[in-house]
Amino acid sequence: FLGPLICKDALARGRERGLCDPALLTRMFEEPEWAEAAPVAAGLGLVTPRPRLAATSQVKGSKRRQLLATLRALEAASLSQQPPILPGSDSEEEEVERKKKRPQKTLFANASTEVGEKKKKKCQKQGPPRSDSEKEEVERKKKCHRGALDSDSAEQKRKRKCQKHAPSNPAQHLDSVEPTGPKTQKSGATDDPPMPSLGSTSPKPPHTLNRKQWRNRQKNKRRHKNKFRPPQMPDQSPAEVPTEETEMPPTPKPDSHEARAGALRARMAQRLDGARFRYLNEQLYSGPSSTAQRLFQEDPEAFLLYHRGFQNQMKKWPLQPVDRIARDLRQRPASLVVADFGCGDCRLASSIRNPVHCFDLASLDPRVTVCDMAQVPLEDESVDVAVFCLSLMGTNIRDFLEEANRVLKPGGLLKVAEVSSRFEDVRTFLQAVTKLGFKVIFKVLPL
Numbered sequence: 001f002l003g004p005l006i007c008k009d010a011l012a013r014g015r016e017r018g019l020c021d022p023a024l025l026t027r028m029f030e031e032p033e034w035a036e037a038a039p040v041a042a043g044l045g046l047v048t049p050r051p052r053l054a055a056t057s058q059v060k061g062s063k064r065r066q067l068l069a070t071l072r073a074l075e076a077a078s079l080s081q082q083p084p085i086l087p088g089s090d091s092e093e094e095e096v097e098r099k100k101k102r103p104q105k106t107l108f109a110n111a112s113t114e115v116g117e118k119k120k121k122k123c124q125k126q127g128p129p130r131s132d133s134e135k136e137e138v139e140r141k142k143k144c145h146r147g148a149l150d151s152d153s154a155e156q157k158r159k160r161k162c163q164k165h166a167p168s169n170p171a172q173h174l175d176s177v178e179p180t181g182p183k184t185q186k187s188g189a190t191d192d193p194p195m196p197s198l199g200s201t202s203p204k205p206p207h208t209l210n211r212k213q214w215r216n217r218q219k220n221k222r223r224h225k226n227k228f229r230p231p232q233m234p235d236q237s238p239a240e241v242p243t244e245e246t247e248m249p250p251t252p253k254p255d256s257h258e259a260r261a262g263a264l265r266a267r268m269a270q271r272l273d274g275a276r277f278r279y280l281n282e283q284l285y286s287g288p289s290s291t292a293q294r295l296f297q298e299d300p301e302a303f304l305l306y307h308r309g310f311q312n313q314m315k316k317w318p319l320q321p322v323d324r325i326a327r328d329l330r331q332r333p334a335s336l337v338v339a340d341f342g343c344g345d346c347r348l349a350s351s352i353r354n355p356v357h358c359f360d361l362a363s364l365d366p367r368v369t370v371c372d373m374a375q376v377p378l379e380d381e382s383v384d385v386a387v388f389c390l391s392l393m394g395t396n397i398r399d400f401l402e403e404a405n406r407v408l409k410p411g412g413l414l415k416v417a418e419v420s421s422r423f424e425d426v427r428t429f430l431q432a433v434t435k436l437g438f439k440v441i442f443k444v445l446p447l
């Protein structure tokens with residue numbers, strides 16, 4: 001920053017023109033990283049997610065194809081075996097019939113075909129020798145079923161989970177558990193004969209294979225959903241897998257996805273604000289102050305946006321020029337009247353005890369007098385200190401300096417703070433200011 005303190009020379013108030021050429025001034029805020037920020041953000045936001053989505057859908061597609069192939073193989077195996085059903089065989093159909101007698105367990109068992117399979121296998125291992133009596137068979141199966149349930153705590157947990165979710169879609173469970181009505185070995189053998197499980201050798205009538213197919217299909221659907229279907233990216237309609245929707249617990253993935261999306265949106269919004277700030281900044285520097293005044297009058301939002309961007313930039317600076325000016329002024333009498341040209345949010349007025357006239361193109365604070373600082377509503381020779389802190393914008397800065405010269409008392413102080421890149425040649429600028437009637441007391445470069 002350049003911080004010249006320029007003392008007004010009362011004898012040199014001739015206001016010689018043409019010596020403070022705006023062409024000598026370059027623009028603020030042209031640091032390369034500012035210009036590069038927006039493209040970097042666009043790359044992050046638009047390019048990155050695409051390959052990730054494509055890869056996910058490919059994996060899902062291949063897994064689904066694998067599952068379908070497995071399903072077809074299972075169905076083909078069942079059809080080709082067509083084992084004869086034996087009285088008292090421990091088939092899945094019988095398992096279903098037992099489940100029907102105990103509604104809660106039935107709900108569980110049918111909510112998870114995988115669990116049903118495990119139970120059936122345990123029954124086959126643990127169950128007593130088969131009896132010719134249907135009653136004994138039923139009793140044996142009940143015992144077996146209970147034993148399986150008691151011995152597998154993980155299974156019970158799953159059961160409870162399924163029972164918990166069951167009411168959310170009772171129709172599905174009803175359809176799954178009791179497609180043919182009440183369950184007994186007899187009824188299963190007549191109306192809807194039991195089907196052999198995958199590992200079972202129990203003979204089954206051919207016409208019951210459809211049921212087996214149906215069960216396998218349900219099981220594979222559940223497996224597919226539980227293992228491969230991320231909840232945040234459903235690829236099946238609810239009608240296809242109604243129970244799975246209730247079985248799937250919310251995972252942190254959707255939340256983190258939402259959080260990432262939110263953060264990305266915030267970043268993009270911030271980048272967009274930055275781009276709009278740079279655009280407005282360019283407008284302020286590249287035209288006369290009257291154009292800037294019109295811009296903010298027609299679009300007050302633009303002024304807010306400009307200052308939001310300015311504040312964001314200021315946060316990155318190690319030193320706020322306005323704070324440096326305030327510090328200097330605090331070492332002077334508080335009775336000095338100050339005029340802050342381009343005051344922004346009145347930070348200077350808030351930092352010192354002096355009376356401060358605040359001027360800006362729009363108002364961020366009640367203390368601001370909205371005007372073009374090329375013409376401020378002050379009497380000639382009415383202020384002790386005129387301040388331009390990062391506000392020498394526009395192509396008519398000579399007008400601003402002449403206005404400051406007008407309102408300053410003889411011997412008053414003109415304080416200017418600018419980024420050094422604003423000036424193509426600082427010495428030339430100071431010479432021009434001198435010819436306007438000021439005497440350079442000191443300058444700090446950089447600040």
Ligand SMILES: C[S@@+](CC[C@H](N)C(=O)[O-])C[C@H]1O[C@@H](n2cnc3c(N)ncnc32)[C@H](O)[C@@H]1O
Pocket residue numbers: 284289292310321322341342343344345347359360361362371372373374388389390391393394
């Ligand atoms: C970069 S900001 C600096 C604000 C404040 N001086 C600071 O240092 O925090 C520049 C300010 O000058 C104001 N400004 C620029 N040209 C102006 C003009 N012709 N008349 C009044 N204010 C102007 C802008 O609106 C803006 O608020």
